[in-house]
Amino acid sequence: MKRWQKILIELFVGIVVIAVVLKLVEMWTGINPVDNLKNRSTALTDINEVAAALTVELEKGKEGEVVLFIKDIPEEDLLNINYIMSNLEGSVDSYQVHTKLFGVRRVVFQIIRSDNSYVYDAYKNGAPIPDDRPEARKLYQVVKNVIDSQIGNQSMTEFQREVVLHDYLVENCTYSFGSDKNDNEYRAYGALVEQQAVCNGYAEAMALLLSCAGVENRYVVGTVNSGSRSASGQQTGQSTVSGRRDNHAWNQVKLNGIWYHLDATWDDPVGDKEIVSHAYFNLSDEMMERDHVWNKEKYESCPDMGWNYYYRKQIYFENARDMDEYVTRIAMGRPYGVLECAYAQFEMTNTTLQGLSSIPGLKTAYYSTVGDFRFSVLTLYLN
Numbered sequence: 001m002k003r004w005q006k007i008l009i010e011l012f013v014g015i016v017v018i019a020v021v022l023k024l025v026e027m028w029t030g031i032n033p034v035d036n037l038k039n040r041s042t043a044l045t046d047i048n049e050v051a052a053a054l055t056v057e058l059e060k061g062k063e064g065e066v067v068l069f070i071k072d073i074p075e076e077d078l079l080n081i082n083y084i085m086s087n088l089e090g091s092v093d094s095y096q097v098h099t100k101l102f103g104v105r106r107v108v109f110q111i112i113r114s115d116n117s118y119v120y121d122a123y124k125n126g127a128p129i130p131d132d133r134p135e136a137r138k139l140y141q142v143v144k145n146v147i148d149s150q151i152g153n154q155s156m157t158e159f160q161r162e163v164v165l166h167d168y169l170v171e172n173c174t175y176s177f178g179s180d181k182n183d184n185e186y187r188a189y190g191a192l193v194e195q196q197a198v199c200n201g202y203a204e205a206m207a208l209l210l211s212c213a214g215v216e217n218r219y220v221v222g223t224v225n226s227g228s229r230s231a232s233g234q235q236t237g238q239s240t241v242s243g244r245r246d247n248h249a250w251n252q253v254k255l256n257g258i259w260y261h262l263d264a265t266w267d268d269p270v271g272d273k274e275i276v277s278h279a280y281f282n283l284s285d286e287m288m289e290r291d292h293v294w295n296k297e298k299y300e301s302c303p304d305m306g307w308n309y310y311y312r313k314q315i316y317f318e319n320a321r322d323m324d325e326y327v328t329r330i331a332m333g334r335p336y337g338v339l340e341c342a343y344a345q346f347e348m349t350n351t352t353l354q355g356l357s358s359i360p361g362l363k364t365a366y367y368s369t370v371g372d373f374r375f376s377v378l379t380l381y382l383n
Helices: 004-030 033-040 045-060 075-078 114-123 132-150 159-174 188-192 198-210 320-333 350-358
Strands: 064-070 090-097 105-113 217-225 245-255 256-262 282-283 337-343 365-374 377-383
Touching: 045 064, 045 075, 045 105, 064 075, 064 159, 075 159, 114 132, 114 188, 114 198, 132 159, 132 188, 132 198, 132 245, 159 198, 159 245, 159 282, 188 198, 198 245, 217 256, 320 377
Parallel strands: none
Antiparallel strands: 064 105, 090 105, 217 245, 245 256, 256 282, 337 377, 365 377
């Protein structure tokens, strides 16, 4: 046998052995080593990248199996993938993580279309909702009723639509601290149909209502300073900020080509259905980052306060005298309900607030403030 023939045979045998070994590895572990090696340089290293990749597939109309390769992503992050997923399209029903090889894990996700996507498609395009999606049918009816009753016609501006939908949600949903037994609390269904939700449910509901009403928006995930949320009732003074951070979700809304932050959850102080705050209604990045943290590279830039609620309603005051005159005038004319305004460049003191009790016809006034020295919100509960 010639030398070159021997080399060819040895090479062929070597290839066969390698192929057999690779096949056995795949049979034993469910991993194709070649795939892992090939995808090593492009493996996803951040859970937000995984969520974005799955959302793209859902936007294409895909349901079922999606295979992704990941690297250095903790199992805990994968468990919370639906917390991060874009809200309107769908979610992860289950996933299987294979053994790490070459520093890469092969993950097989099973994705399902969300009720929100069926509702949106039905409302905007008249598409039928399948009989096997009863919750989507219920959610659709609520969304349709809300938009028909709160908006009615298309003469309202985008800002006006945003206000009425925000106020409806805050008035009709109670904040929940989450339950392992009720996944609906994390969905728009919980916020709109069952009227109880955590921040995810508020943000999903806000996104679904705004989208159906023709207002461009985005679903945002990040973290917040635990303890910095505003409180209603008799708590006074600015709230303190603790060192602990909690996961959170809110929205970004586009008005006249400019994006703003909208946090309906934090506008529902301690889940009180009778109080509607606008402290987190259309804030800039600068204002929002006082107590919210998010990956700015992955979301829209919110540069100004032009469509902030208090600015547009002309109830933002630069000095105490103007604010006192406004509060006195409104309280004397309507000494009941809730009165809101925002102020800046002066310090609110207990003496100033106690002086409000001298307003004729005003029996009691509770207050809470949210914000910092440059922009704070005063809420008076009149009765």
